[in-house]
Amino acid sequence: MPSELIHEFMRIDHLPHIWCPGCGNGVIMRDVAVAIQELMDDPEVKLNREKVVIVSGIGCSSRAAGYMDFNSIHTTHGRAIAFATGIKFAKPELEVIVLTGDGDCSAIGGNHLIHAARRNMGLTVVTFNNDIYGMTGGQYSPTTPAGDKATTAPYGSLDRPFDIAQLAAGAGATFTARGSVYHVRETIDLIKQGIRHKGFSLIDVYSVCPTYYGRKNHKGGPVEMLRWQKENMVPTARYYAMSEEQKAGKLLVGTLTHSEYPEYTDEYDKLVKRVQAEMAGR
Amino acid sequence: MAGKKKLVLDTSWCKGCGICVAFCPKNALELVEERVHLKPDNECVLCGLCEMRCPDYAIWLEDLEE
Amino acid sequence: MSMAKKAVLMQGNEACVEGAIAAGMRFYAGYPITPSTEIAEQCALRLPQVGGKFIQMEDELASMAAVLGASAAGIKAMTATSGPGFSLKQENIGYGCMAEIPCVIVDVQRSGPSTGLPTSPSQGDYMQARWGTHGDHPVIALSPSSVLETYTLVIRAFNLSEKYRTPVIFLMDEIVGHMREGVTLPDPSDLIVNKRKASFHDGAYKRCYYVPEGQYVPAMKPFGAGERYNITGLAHDISGFPTNNNDQAGALYTRLMEKIDRNVDDIVRVQETMLDDADTAIVCFGGTARAVMSAVEEARAQGMKVGMFRPITVWPFPEGHLRARLPGLKRILVVEHNYGQMFLEVQRVVAGQTPVEFLGRLDGTVIPPADILEKLRRMEG
Numbered sequence: 001m002p003s004e005l006i007h008e009f010m011r012i013d014h015l016p017h018i019w020c021p022g023c024g025n026g027v028i029m030r031d032v033a034v035a036i037q038e039l040m041d042d043p044e045v046k047l048n049r050e051k052v053v054i055v056s057g058i059g060c061s062s063r064a065a066g067y068m069d070f071n072s073i074h075t076t077h078g079r080a081i082a083f084a085t086g087i088k089f090a091k092p093e094l095e096v097i098v099l100t101g102d103g104d105c106s107a108i109g110g111n112h113l114i115h116a117a118r119r120n121m122g123l124t125v126v127t128f129n130n131d132i133y134g135m136t137g138g139q140y141s142p143t144t145p146a147g148d149k150a151t152t153a154p155y156g157s158l159d160r161p162f163d164i165a166q167l168a169a170g171a172g173a174t175f176t177a178r179g180s181v182y183h184v185r186e187t188i189d190l191i192k193q194g195i196r197h198k199g200f201s202l203i204d205v206y207s208v209c210p211t212y213y214g215r216k217n218h219k220g221g222p223v224e225m226l227r228w229q230k231e232n233m234v235p236t237a238r239y240y241a242m243s244e245e246q247k248a249g250k251l252l253v254g255t256l257t258h259s260e261y262p263e264y265t266d267e268y269d270k271l272v273k274r275v276q277a278e279m280a281g282r
Numbered sequence: 283m284a285g286k287k288k289l290v291l292d293t294s295w296c297k298g299c300g301i302c303v304a305f306c307p308k309n310a311l312e313l314v315e316e317r318v319h320l321k322p323d324n325e326c327v328l329c330g331l332c333e334m335r336c337p338d339y340a341i342w343l344e345d346l347e348e
Numbered sequence: 349m350s351m352a353k354k355a356v357l358m359q360g361n362e363a364c365v366e367g368a369i370a371a372g373m374r375f376y377a378g379y380p381i382t383p384s385t386e387i388a389e390q391c392a393l394r395l396p397q398v399g400g401k402f403i404q405m406e407d408e409l410a411s412m413a414a415v416l417g418a419s420a421a422g423i424k425a426m427t428a429t430s431g432p433g434f435s436l437k438q439e440n441i442g443y444g445c446m447a448e449i450p451c452v453i454v455d456v457q458r459s460g461p462s463t464g465l466p467t468s469p470s471q472g473d474y475m476q477a478r479w480g481t482h483g484d485h486p487v488i489a490l491s492p493s494s495v496l497e498t499y500t501l502v503i504r505a506f507n508l509s510e511k512y513r514t515p516v517i518f519l520m521d522e523i524v525g526h527m528r529e530g531v532t533l534p535d536p537s538d539l540i541v542n543k544r545k546a547s548f549h550d551g552a553y554k555r556c557y558y559v560p561e562g563q564y565v566p567a568m569k570p571f572g573a574g575e576r577y578n579i580t581g582l583a584h585d586i587s588g589f590p591t592n593n594n595d596q597a598g599a600l601y602t603r604l605m606e607k608i609d610r611n612v613d614d615i616v617r618v619q620e621t622m623l624d625d626a627d628t629a630i631v632c633f634g635g636t637a638r639a640v641m642s643a644v645e646e647a648r649a650q651g652m653k654v655g656m657f658r659p660i661t662v663w664p665f666p667e668g669h670l671r672a673r674l675p676g677l678k679r680i681l682v683v684e685h686n687y688g689q690m691f692l693e694v695q696r697v698v699a700g701q702t703p704v705e706f707l708g709r710l711d712g713t714v715i716p717p718a719d720i721l722e723k724l725r726r727m728e729g
Contacts (some may be wrong), residue, residue: 002292003342004334011578014589015295022299026337050574055417066589071571073420074580074590075413076443081408086425087571090375094421094572112413115406123348184334208704210299216624223304226335231657269399275396 010032011069018063022222024181024207025128031184031205032097032126035191036070045196051097055084059135061101061207062126078109081116084123092265095195098125103133104141104160110142113164117171119201121264124194125202127164130209138212149216165204169257176199176256181208182229183253186236190255199263206233206251225226260281286346287328293317295340302332302341311341349583355532360430360498360524361386363486363531365394365456367499368426371451371506372541375583377414379407379433382466383522384456387428395602408436412453417446419451422544424506431464434473434480438502442481443581445604448557448566450544453506454518457523458540459712468712469522471634474689477517478663484601486608488615489517489663493637495529503608507542508615512607513565519662521685523635523714524721538676544568548575557600558633559588564607608635608664616661622648623655627678631657631670631694636715640683642718654724662690679727680704683720703727 003010008032019025022035032054039047054072056062058082065072071094075083098105105113105127116123117245119136132150133139140150140157143164147156150251165176175197179187187205208214208225219225236254296317310324311332317340320334333342358366365598368376376391378384388404395402401418405411411427416423426633429437434455444451457473459465473480477489501516509516545567549560556577557566568643569575582590583597587649591597607617619637622644623629632640637658647654657673659666680702682691691706698704705722710716 002295002339003344006339006342010339011589016297016340019337021297021300021338024335026339027335030334030339050576051572053571055423063590066580069576071576072578073417073447073571074578075416076439079409079413079440082405083417083420085403085405085410085420086375086377086414087421088417088424089403089414090418090421090425091570091572111406112410115410133667174531181337210666220288222337225311226301226305272396272399273289277398279397 003051005033006036009037010067014067019060022208022210023060024130024209025060025064027184028126028179028187028207029067031179031188031191032099032186033068035195038188039192039195041061047195051093052097052260053087054099055080055087055096056099057101057104059101059104060119060130060131061099062104064099064128077110078104078107081109081112081125081157082122085116085121088121088123089265089268090198092122096123097195098123099126100125102127102129102131102164106142106164106167112186113168114171117168117173117202119264120172120199120261122198123200124191124197124218126191128202128203128207129164129204130207130213132209132213133190134209138216144213150212155175157231165202165256168202172261173257174199174259174261177203178206178251178253178256179203180229180233180253182226183233183235184267184269185254190245193255199261286345287343289320289326289328289341290344291318291341293319293321293340295338297338299337301335301337306332322329349671353532353535354444357528358495358531359386360492360495360520360527362390363495363498364502364518364520364546365390366533367502368452369394369398369400369521370505370536370539370541371424371503373424373426373506374398375415375418375423376401376427377403377405377411377425378429379405379611380659381430381433383525384428384430384454386677389454389455392654399685405486406487408433409440412437414441415451416440421702422512422573424450426452427454430456430458431460431466431473432462436475438480441515442483442485443536445481445485445498446581447579448513448568449579450513450568451515452502452509452518453515453673454520457519457521457600459710465712467522469635469685469714470702470712471521471636471685472689473519474662474684474686477519487513487517487663488512488514488608489519489678490660491519491634493523493634493658493664494524495527499533500522503539503541504547507540510542510544511565511630512611513568514608514631519634521635524646544570551589556588557584558585559603560707564610574679612664612668616666616669619656619658619660620669620673621656621658623657623673626652626653626655626676626680628652628727629657629673629677629681630654630681630720631690632661632683633662633690636683636685639715639717640720642717643724646717646721647724652724652728665690665693670694674698674701674704677702681723681727682708683707683715685709685715
């Protein structure tokens with residue numbers, strides 16, 4: 001019998017999960033469960049567990065949907081956000097959370113990501129961003145740093161990588177944030193903010209893939225990869241207290257952008273009311 | 283008594299990644315044959331960091347039954 | 349009792365939308381593509397009026413995905429497209445087959461491959477409707493030949509989709525989609541509309557794909573209704589969780605195929621006109637039936653014993669019905685606006701018992717009845 005949290009929110013018959021030793025995905029999946037639990041317990045939110053829908057695409061990240069004991073749907077490669085759009089638009093009372101990977105949401109699913117950000121429908125997207133295609137054995141992804149190696153970049157990748165959160169923000173996402181596997185508490189809080197946010201939110205969580213990305217690029221094992229996050233990713237308060245020189249090469253863990261814009265399903269409801277009122281008045 | 287906790291390990295779920303061992307502030311954990319164990323003379327303060335960091339849910343704090 | 353209703357002038361694409369709304373469709377996601385665009389436009393106009401949801405997605409793949417998502421959330425959903433878009437939707441159509449998510453996909457066929465002849469009639473997607481997505485999978489495809497039939501048949505498409513928990517392809521063509529006809533729509537109270545079941549089969553809690561012995565279709569409960577379950581496009585066990593177990597995967601695939609195979613009599617509908625004394629049958633589907641019926645009438649006037657065999661359910665192909673007609677037939681002519689697709693199905697069923705010939709066309713024009721008559725004369729020798 002695992003911890004109460006895991007027992008309550010995971011389909012424990014199917015655990016332990018398939019992820020490799022030291023893979024960050026298990027931590028992110030737990031972060032999502034804790035965020036949901038804390039919002040269920042929060043008297044201001046009282047999140048209804050039965051209304052939570054977990055949507056995933058294809059890849060290592062996307063196995064999470066099956067493990068999580070909610071309404072869950074493990075869809076096709078790249079299309080998680082598009083499925084989620086259908087679910088949320090059909091039943092806006094559902095709390096739709098998309099669990100996706102860097103390849104899933106910013107390569108094959110990149111179009112859905114930017115258009116969902118533009119539309120500002122109340123979805124929460126949590127990326128398990130590990131800089132690599134893990135499920136297929138370590139090919140370079142849109143977030144693999146330029147110069148790094150992968151099975152399809154044996155001489156180093158020439159591609160300039162995406163910053164997924166910036167990409168979403170540029171497309172109009174009204175809440176974007178960056179989390180990491182090392183910064184557990186901060187990441188849980190960011191996921192909670194994303195779920196509470198009225199509109200499209202994206203939390204780009206930096207995972208670690210020791211098996212493929214780490215090994216190919218001599219980044220050490222899981223411990224060394226987490227140490228890198230500890231040393232190079234900086235939570236909000238400390239980050240903003242740093243001088244510009246200190247910030248160089250460091251990544252903020254925290255909220256990147258936060259703005260208000262009408263939420264899509266609300267606007268559609270208003271449109272329906274307007275159309276129906278016009279019909280009744282005719 | 284509320285608040286009293288104990289550390290629980292399920293070594294059958296441990297994949298031996300060593301994250302909990304490396305980040306334990308009290309150096310209370312070790313890997314034995316690639317599975318996590320609590321050191322015999324440990325100074326575990328029940329901070330719960332290992333539970334937060336374990337990707338495999340093999341270690342956690344539990345309320346002590348009274 | 350239905351009230352006498354006035355005839356209205358309506359386009360095939362419009363009838364498709366009105367029929368779908370009558371069937372309870374309240375969610376449409378699509379992407380503009382000729383010659384199906386009027387379906388999206390009409391849905392954008394009509395769905396808000398009936399409290400339904402319309403969304404124009406960023407692409408064809410997203411539209412198909414959104415439709416499946418909406419259906420999983422419990423709303424009857426539809427999308428419409430044409431050739432190139434139908435190709436793009438195929439992966440997610442397969443997902444719908446595998447995960448057993450009801451929905452209706454309208455394909456107003458146009459000439460292909462690739463961008464082809466966007467505004468010209470074609471029936472070149474007949475085989476794609478059957479085999480468009482990868483892997484073995486069940487398919488139901490229906491094809492209307494008039495505006496009124498578009499209305500009634502799309503309701504049947506939704507009903508079959510709900511009953512068998514599978515995507516249904518509504519295979520229209522440019523001829524029917526853009527045709528305007530005066531139609532008298534049936535009274536809504538005369539329509540039979542299948543509802544989604546509100547709960548799983550008894551004993552299926554946490555086993556959402558469980559079916560009782562002798563049944564083939566698991567009951568479906570929408571997301572958010574209090575029974576948490578998993579949906580996946582991977583081979584899965586009865587709990588909906590992915591499995592590599594060959595026995596469980598085999599049982600799933602067998603059930604998916606058998607749920608259609610074992611219910612062919614319920615699913616298949618055929619129009620058989622003037623076939624009882626006929627020595628010649630013309631097989632056709634969709635909009636082609638109009639030229640064929642003119643040719644049949646003209647041939648009859650000239651003393652030829654010709655009838656029409658028109659599958660309304662085009663997949664599964666009505667092979668039992670055709671086989672039953674074979675003893676009386678000396679020859680069969682298949683007429684399609686393609687290079688011979690249903691022709692292959694007819695040849696398979698006839699298996700050499702009766703000579704089968706083909707008349708088709710690929711240039712984007714409609715086959716005139718005169719060409720069919722001429723072909724009949726040559727066949728009779």
